[in-house]
Amino acid sequence: MNINPWGSEIIDVEKLYAEFGLQHITPEMSEFFKGELAFDRGMLIAHRGFDEYLKAFRDGKKVAVMSGIKPTGPFHLGSLQTAQELVMLQRRLKAKVFYAIADLEAYADNGSTYKRSEEVAIGNVADLLATGLDENNAYIYRQTREMRVIQLANIFARHTTKATMEALYGERHMGLYLAALVQMGDIYLPQHEDFGFSHVVVPVGLDQDPHIRLARDLASKDTGIKLTAPASTYHKIILSLDGQNKMSKRNPDSMLTLYDDEKTLKRKLANAFTGGRESAEEQRRLGGNPDICPVYHLGYDMFDTQEERNKERWERCKSGRLLCGECKKDIVEIIMQRMKEHKERRDEKEHIAREIVQGRFYSD
Ligand code: SF4
Secondary structure, three states: OOOOOOOOOOOOHHHHHHHHOOEOOOHHHHHHOOOOHHHHOOOEEEEEOHHHHHHHHHOOOOEEEEEEEOOOOOOEHHHHHHHHHHHHHHHHHOOEEEEEEOHHHHHHHHOOOHHHHHHHHHHHHHHHHHOOOOHHHEEEEEHHHOHHHHHHHHHHHHOOOHHHHHHHHOOOOHHHHHHHHHHHHHHHHHHOOOOOOOEEEEEEEHHHHHHHHHHHHHHOOOOOOOOOOOEEEEEOOOEOOOOOOEOOOOOHHHOOEOOOOHHHHHHHHHOOOOOOOOOHHHHHHHOOOHHHOHHHHHHHHHHOOOHHHHHHHHHHHHHOOOOHHHHHHHHHHHHHHHHHHHHHHHHHHHHHHHHHHOOOOOOO
């Protein structure tokens, strides 16, 4: 099985554990991060080497967290999910955040010009800051402007064969292979002597695992530079509203963005797949299935922080006391409130985002 990190297929998690050696989140990790929604609600489902990373933190070593965004559209829930993990690790471990604006990849994968990427990235970075990221303990950069990333990618290219790329990614055009190598430059940038972080974790969705495998493989090669294999954590993929695939920018009606207004949000949820029955009568009699319902998961996984309210929603749905119309209305209100608060913070941060993206202010 090879996974397509540029596609929108659902991943078979059990296969990844079995075939590729993903590790389960341990009770010790859940205990350590108790009180954090990502752990309490089971949003983080796997890792590679995160136990060693936490040990380094406990031993007093300085740690970093690395991630990024392909600036081809507004923040969607997957981007928000990753941003929340970055913020959590920055807050809990004082980890320095490295965040790549993947404009080289945006061109390779989507044909977006660098100029267009710059505009989109300003909004993306404003969203990142609105999520709570402290820009004073972060390094946010554009791939096209970060020569160290390009130099690292060039070194890694010398130690990577086409056969390796094909085995990991399938047959792709050279632009995507190049973008993957540039991502290796991003992942190893915190280890560059200018920064000196040897313990780095990369929070990703399961579909991004090929990049992590490539990165960890590079650490075992004689590249002439000292590399420590990065750790990774994996979050659950947020179900698309049609109940089929992960949310994807390629299918706008299947996903929410943080820019949806109330009318759009209502329309998207009205058309969403649910775990409900054919008719209201049947639902009252047999109950719905919240576990497979993307609407329920929007509340539980992302927006509704109140434990009791989620529990009650689940029980009322299961027992047939809650119908989908009322449930969607309730969730729309909760999401609107959260988005309103987020938008206020984003507006406050936009000028800083512009300075970062346009390069007048790098926070390192
Ligand atoms: S009542 Fe809510 S949780 Fe239950 S199936 Fe309908 S939309 Fe989903």
